[in-house]
Amino acid sequence: MxxxxxxxxxxxxxxxxxxxxDVRVFGEVMGSWRHAMATGMFLKSTPRATDLSAPVPGGTLADFCRAVGESVLTELTPIPCTTFVRYGMWFTERYVGEVENIPVRTVGRSPTGYRVCLASGAEIDAAAVVVATGLAALAHIPPRLLPLAPCGPGPDAALSHTSQHSDLSRYAGHRVAVLGGGQSALESAALLHEAGADVRVLVRGPRIRWGDTPALRRPVLQRLVKPSSPLGTGWALAAVCHAPGAVRRLPASARLLLHRRALGPSGGWWLRERVEGVLPVHCSRRITHAHLRGEQAHLTLAGAGEGPRKLSVDHLLAATGYRLDLDALEFLSPVLRHRLDRVPGSRAPRLTAAFESSFPSLYFTGSLAAPTFGPMLRFVAGTAFAARRITAHLTGHPVTTGRRDGRHPRQ
Ligand SMILES: Cc1cc2nc3c(=O)[nH]c(=O)nc-3n(C[C@H](O)[C@H](O)[C@H](O)COP(=O)(O)OP(=O)(O)OC[C@H]3O[C@@H](n4cnc5c(N)ncnc54)[C@H](O)[C@@H]3O)c2cc1C
Incomplete structure (x- = not known):
């Protein structure tokens, strides 16, 4: 399952x-991309880093665009989330087949493997379970902000997380502060501004980092000095993308450092003109205190070399990312959650070379596998590597290394 x-x-x-x-798959096709991304958002990754992994050729994003008559995407074409959702649906029809749109409520051990309870009330026994639940339950808001939302963060409270929004135009005419300096923060701020909100961005770091505009053709020397990879240019990124299996053999401390440092917060190159000089961005700012007065959020800000400042807004949008914490996966039974081995120094599962956890036939993919296999697993670009390894392990066949669906890394 x-x-x-x-x-x-x-x-x-x-x-x-x-x-x-014989496998069943549960969940809404591309559910996060429909409900946890605001209308009008684009992918940050480039088209060549955004292919789902099909077992045979013909399933890339470019194949989809050709098949449905969408205009050709180049490295200079930001991909609308809506296009990516349509691609996921097309891919499902062609390569996946039936998907059961029912949430899984619990997963626990059973005498033959795992007992899975669905939101419909049905119970299923599965010999193996692959957890591919993405970032859904892992949204992180710093605890000091929580007094702003006594009944819990959400679009109607004075505090929410970016993952709780599909339409930011609801804040037209409102004063909104966006906390964070990454793509989510900057793109949300641009959308809020364009929808008519009075928005400002509060960034902890000293400046915003912007991605470089990709070059369609790069001279040979440049390609040698800074090779391309699905995650960007440079030897370090090229290495972790080329051989995620080798990343796993690094000491856990080195992997965690890689996980924290590689690809820190930055804005996509195409977003810059919608933010810089267009809306206020305050760098080197931390929120030291937050409280509600009436329905308004009152924030105390500390800045480098400055005394505390006060800011009142109607809404604080936390673009504060995600924590890879197994304990947040409430659908896993307490026994599984508490007994699963973790990558030392983290709360993410320790995984074998086949993505299997310390419980036999329980696999984890996507971001939760990034502390094991490196940053590529945080992105769509890691799907081929994960799908091949898990399939090889479950079928007992060696991993295929042929380039059957375009680029994919060494196993
Ligand atoms: C704002 C934002 C922008 C991003 N942009 C990019 C980008 O440009 N390029 C890129 O490569 N990556 C991007 N990412 C990272 C992105 O999340 C991953 O690359 C990709 O979506 C990971 O796929 P996934 O299948 O692991 O997770 P998801 O896409 O999150 O899919 C997980 C699915 O599991 C479902 N699910 C969760 N719990 C259950 C349950 N109990 N029962 C049934 N179903 C469940 C969810 O509804 C969801 O549909 C972005 C992430 C965010 C938050």
Whole structure:
């Protein structure tokens, strides 16, 4: 059984079904991309880093665009989230087949493997479970902000997380502060501004980092000095993308450092003109205290070399990212949650070379596998590597290394 029908769940299921494995997949196709991203958002990754993994050729984003008559995407074409959702649906029809749009409520041990309870009330026994639930339950808001939302953060409270929004135009005419300096913060701020909100961005770091505009053709020397990879240019990124299996063999402390440092917060190159000089961005600012007065959020800000400042807004949007914490996966039974081995120094599962956790036949993919295999697993670009390894392990066949669906890394 596969839980989750996002890029990882769909790719793993496509490979398993092609290998003749009897597998059921639960979740809404591309659910996060429909409900946890605001209308008008674009992907930060480039088209060549945004392919789901099909077991046979013909399933790339470019193939989809050709098949449905969408205009050709180049490295200079930001991909609308809506296009990516349509691609996921097309991919599902072609390579996955039936997806059961029912949330999984609990997963626990059973005498033969795992007992899975669905929101419909049905109970299923599964010999193996692949967790591909993405970032859904892992949104992080710093605890000091929580007094702003006594009944819990959300779009109607004075505090919410970016993942709780599909339409930011609801804040037209409102004063909104966005906390964070990454793509989510900057793109949300641009959308809020364009929808008519009075928005400002509060960034902890000293400046915003912007991605470089990709070059369609790079001279040979430049390519040698800074090779391209799905995650960007440079030897370090090229290495972790080329051989995620080798990343796993690094000491856990080195992997965690890689996980924290690689690809820190930055804005996509195409977003810059919608933010810089267009809306106020305050760098080197931390919120030291937050409280509600009436329905308004009152914030105390500390800045480098400055005394505290006060700011009142109607809403604080936390673009404060995600924490890879197994304990947040409430659908896992307490026994599984508490007994699963973790990567030392983290709360993410320790995984074998086949993505298997310390419980036999319980696999984790996507971001939760990034502390094991490196940053590529945080992105769609890691789907081929994960789908092949899990399928090989479950079928007992060696991993195929042929380039059957375009680029994919060494196993
Ligand atoms: C704002 C934002 C922008 C991003 N942009 C990019 C980008 O440009 N390029 C890129 O490569 N990556 C991007 N990412 C990272 C992105 O999340 C992953 O690359 C990709 O979506 C991971 O796929 P996934 O299948 O692991 O997770 P998801 O896409 O999140 O899919 C997981 C699915 O599991 C479902 N699910 C969760 N719990 C259950 C349950 N109990 N029962 C059933 N189903 C469940 C969810 O509804 C969801 O549909 C972005 C992330 C965010 C938050």
């Amino acid at each position: 596969v839980i989750g029908a996002g890029p990882y769940g769909l790719s793993v299921t496509a490979h398993l079904r092609a290998a003749g494995v």
